[in-house]
Amino acid sequence: MRSGVxxxxxxxxxxxxxFAYVVRFASLAMGITLESVRSxxxxxxxxxxxxxxxARRRFVNIDLPLMRPxxxxxxxxxxxxxxxxxxxxxxxxxxxxxxxxxxxxxSFEDAFxxxxxxxxxxxxxxxxxxxxxxxxxRADHL
Numbered sequence: 001m002r003s004g005v006x007x008x009x010x011x012x013x014x015x016x017x018x019f020a021y022v023v024r025f026a027s028l029a030m031g032i033t034l035e036s037v038r039s040x041x042x043x044x045x046x047x048x049x050x051x052x053x054x055a056r057r058r059f060v061n062i063d064l065p066l067m068r069p070x071x072x073x074x075x076x077x078x079x080x081x082x083x084x085x086x087x088x089x090x091x092x093x094x095x096x097x098x099x100x101x102x103x104x105x106x107s108f109e110d111a112f113x114x115x116x117x118x119x120x121x122x123x124x125x126x127x128x129x130x131x132x133x134x135x136x137x138r139a140d141h142l
Contacts, residue, residue: 017092024088025081029074036070037063076134080127 040063048058086101093102100123107116 013092014097017088017097020088020092021082021085024085025078028081029078032070032074032077033067036067036074039070040066073134076130080130083123083126 044062044066045058048062053061083100085099086105089099089102090105093099098106100119104116104119104123107113107119
């Protein structure tokens with residue numbers, strides 16, 4: 001019988017699934033997040049500092065609004081990739097827990113082609129809506 005923090009973590013496979021998703025998709029979000037942080041001009045910080053804004057106020061009023069599109073794009077990319085992820089979900093997901101990708105896979109495996117097709121269409125529609133929201137909506141304004 002296992003005890004301690006490591007035993008609790010290993011027995012809680014949902015936490016292990018979330019950890020696997022974080023390890024797998026953190027690199028996707030990290031690149032976009034770093035670019036959005038780099039996009040904030042330094043002279044804006046200097047101007048805010050000159051006007052007496054403290055670090056918290058600069059972050060809330062300057063950094064966050066300028067970084068928001070990049071942070072939302074990173075979150076959307078991770079969400080879209082997580083919805084489609086099948087190998088991690090099949091290997092680590094707890095019994096009785098299913099993601100959309102595992103339900104599609106299970107329906108094909110059980111030869112419920114119509115059910116799998118409907119769920120695949122749902123996945124494509126969710127991906128299309130998220131793609132429109134993150135990419136194409138922004139391109140209309142350019």
